[in-house]
Amino acid sequence: MNPFFHIGRYFMLMFRVFSRPQKVSIYWRQIIHEINSIGISSLPIIAIISIFMGGIITIQAAFGFTSPLVPLYAVGFTTRESIMLEFSPTVVCLILAGKVGSNIASEIGAMRITEQIDALDIMGINSAGYLIFPKIAASIIIFPFLIALSMFLGIWGGYAMGVSSGATTEYQYVFGIQAFFEPWKLYYSFTKVLVFAFIITSVSSYYGYYTTGGALEVGKSSTSAVVYSSILILLFSLILTNLFFQR
Amino acid sequence: MIELRNINKTFGDRHVVKDVSFKFQEGKTNLIIGESGCGKTTIMKLMVGLHEVDSGDVIFDGANFPKLDRKEKQEIRKKIGMLFQGGALFDSQTLEENVSFPLDMFTELSKAEKQDRVNFCLQRVKLEGKNKLYPAELSGGMKKRAALARAMANNPRYLFCDEPNSGLDPKTSIIIDELISDITQEYNITTIVITHDMNSVIEIGQNIMFVHKGENWWTGDKTEILGTKNKELFDFVFASEFMKSFFKKD
Numbered sequence: 001m002n003p004f005f006h007i008g009r010y011f012m013l014m015f016r017v018f019s020r021p022q023k024v025s026i027y028w029r030q031i032i033h034e035i036n037s038i039g040i041s042s043l044p045i046i047a048i049i050s051i052f053m054g055g056i057i058t059i060q061a062a063f064g065f066t067s068p069l070v071p072l073y074a075v076g077f078t079t080r081e082s083i084m085l086e087f088s089p090t091v092v093c094l095i096l097a098g099k100v101g102s103n104i105a106s107e108i109g110a111m112r113i114t115e116q117i118d119a120l121d122i123m124g125i126n127s128a129g130y131l132i133f134p135k136i137a138a139s140i141i142i143f144p145f146l147i148a149l150s151m152f153l154g155i156w157g158g159y160a161m162g163v164s165s166g167a168t169t170e171y172q173y174v175f176g177i178q179a180f181f182e183p184w185k186l187y188y189s190f191t192k193v194l195v196f197a198f199i200i201t202s203v204s205s206y207y208g209y210y211t212t213g214g215a216l217e218v219g220k221s222s223t224s225a226v227v228y229s230s231i232l233i234l235l236f237s238l239i240l241t242n243l244f245f246q247r
Numbered sequence: 248m249i250e251l252r253n254i255n256k257t258f259g260d261r262h263v264v265k266d267v268s269f270k271f272q273e274g275k276t277n278l279i280i281g282e283s284g285c286g287k288t289t290i291m292k293l294m295v296g297l298h299e300v301d302s303g304d305v306i307f308d309g310a311n312f313p314k315l316d317r318k319e320k321q322e323i324r325k326k327i328g329m330l331f332q333g334g335a336l337f338d339s340q341t342l343e344e345n346v347s348f349p350l351d352m353f354t355e356l357s358k359a360e361k362q363d364r365v366n367f368c369l370q371r372v373k374l375e376g377k378n379k380l381y382p383a384e385l386s387g388g389m390k391k392r393a394a395l396a397r398a399m400a401n402n403p404r405y406l407f408c409d410e411p412n413s414g415l416d417p418k419t420s421i422i423i424d425e426l427i428s429d430i431t432q433e434y435n436i437t438t439i440v441i442t443h444d445m446n447s448v449i450e451i452g453q454n455i456m457f458v459h460k461g462e463n464w465w466t467g468d469k470t471e472i473l474g475t476k477n478k479e480l481f482d483f484v485f486a487s488e489f490m491k492s493f494f495k496k497d
Contacts, residue, residue: 022352026351026352110338114335115332116335116336118297119337121297122297122327122329122407123325124320124323124327124353125352126321
C-alpha cells in the first residue's frame with residue numbers, strides 16, 4: 001500500500017490520540033496501569049541483557065587494546081561510551097520495540113477484531129485517545145528510568161565481569177568510566193530515548209488499531225509494528241546523532 | 248425516533264446497501280432480518296457510524312447523524328447501547344468493571360451509586376454475584392447477558408443488538424430475546440435487533456424490515472410475516488421444516 005497513505009493515516013490517528021481527554025482521572029488510572037505493564041514488566045529482560053552486554057563489551061575491549069600506547073583505563077572509558085551512547089538508548093530500545101511493540105500491537109489488534117474498539121466508539125468514547133494516549137504517556141515517563149537502569153547495570157556488569165575475569169583492574173576501570181565525561185552526551189542519549197519511546201508505542205498502536213480480519217492479521221500487525229518501529233528507531237538514531245555530533 | 252432515508256453503501260464494486268429507507272418505531276422492538284450476507288450488519292454499522300454512508304440520511308431525533316461533527320456524534324452515541332455479536336466485553340476488566348465502564352466515563356455518580364447501578368444491571372440480566380469474573384470465565388450466553396447489562400448501564404434511549412442469539416442454544420436464545428423485549432418495554436427504549444433467527448422474529452418482532460440483496464424488501468410485523476405472499480420472504484421464513492409444518496396451514 002502507498003506509504004503516504006500510512007503516513008497520513010498515522011498523523012490523523014495521532015491527532016485523535018492527542019485530542020482533549022474525556023475524563024482525566026480515567027486516563028491517569030490507565031497511565032499508571034500502562035507504566036506497570038510496559039515498564040515494570042520489562043525490567044528483568046533489560047537487567048539481564050545490560051549486565052551481560054556490559055561484561056562482553058569490557059572483555060572484548062580489553063582483548064582488543066594490546067598496544068602499549070593505549071592506556072589501561074581505555075577499557076572502562078570504552079565500556080561507558082558504548083553503553084551510554086548506543087547500547088542502552090538504541091539497542092535496548094530495539095529490544096523494547098520487540099517486546100513492548102509486539103505486545104501493544106497484538107493487544108489493540110485483538111481488541112479491534114473482537115469489536116471491543118467498536119464498542120468504545122459506539123459508547124461515544126474517543127477510542128484512539130483512550131487506548132493509545134496512556135501507552136504513549138507511560139512509555140515516555142518510564143523509558144528514561146529503564147534506560148538509566150540499563151546504563152548503570154551495563155557499566156556495573158562491565159566492572160564485575162571485567163575485574164573478575166582479569167581483563168581489567170578495579171582502579172583502571174573506575175578511572176576509565178569517569179574519564180573525559182561530557183554531560184551533554186547524556187542529554188543526547190535521553191533525547192533519543194524519548195523519541196524512541198514515542199516511536200515504539202505510537203507505531204505499534206497504529207498497526208494494532210488498524211488491524212482488519214482475524215488472528216492471522218493480528219500476528220501480521222504485530223510483526224509490522226516491530227519491523228517499522230525498529231527501522232524508524234535506526235533512522236531517527238542516525239538523524240539525532242547527526243544533529244548532536246555536528247562540529 | 249430513528250429513520251433511514253435512501254441510504255447506500257458500496258465496498259469496492261459491491262453495492263451492499265441499496266437505497267434503504269425505514270422508520271424505526273419508538274419504544275418498540277424493531278427487527279432487521281434477512282439471509283447471511285444480505286447487508287443487515289452493514290445497515291446497523293451505518294446507523295451507528297461505524298461505516299460512513301455513501302449517500303442518504305440516518306436521522307436520530309431530527310439530526311442527520313452522518314452529517315454531524317465528531318462531538319455531536321459522540322453526544323448521540325452516549326444515548327446508544329449496543330450488544331455486539333460476540334459480546335465485545337473488555338477482556339482485561341471484570342464483569343463489574345465492564346458494566347461500570349460507561350458510568351465511569353460519562354457520569355459523576357459516587358462509587359456507591361455506581362455499585363448499586365452495576366448490581367441492578369447484573370441482577371436484571373440474571374448475573375448477580377458474578378461481579379468479579381472475567382469475560383474469559385463466562386459462557387457464550389453469559390457473555391451476551393453481560394454485554395446487555397453494559398449496554399443498559401447508562402440508561403440508553405436506543406439499544407442495538409447484532410445477532411444477539413447467534414451461537415446460543417434455543418433455551419438461552421429465548422432468555423436473551425425475553426430480556427431484550429422486557430428491557431425495551433420497561434424502559435421505553437427503541438430497540439433495533441439484527442437477526443436471522445425465526446424464533447426471535449416470532450417472539451419479539453414488533454416492527455420488521457426484511458432485507459434482501461441489500462434492499463428493503465418487505466416491512467411489517469410478526470403477525471403479517473407469517474401470512475406473507477412475498478416470494479423471497481416466504482422462502483426465508485419457511486426455510487425450515489419446523490416452520491413449514493407448524494405455521495403453514497395449507
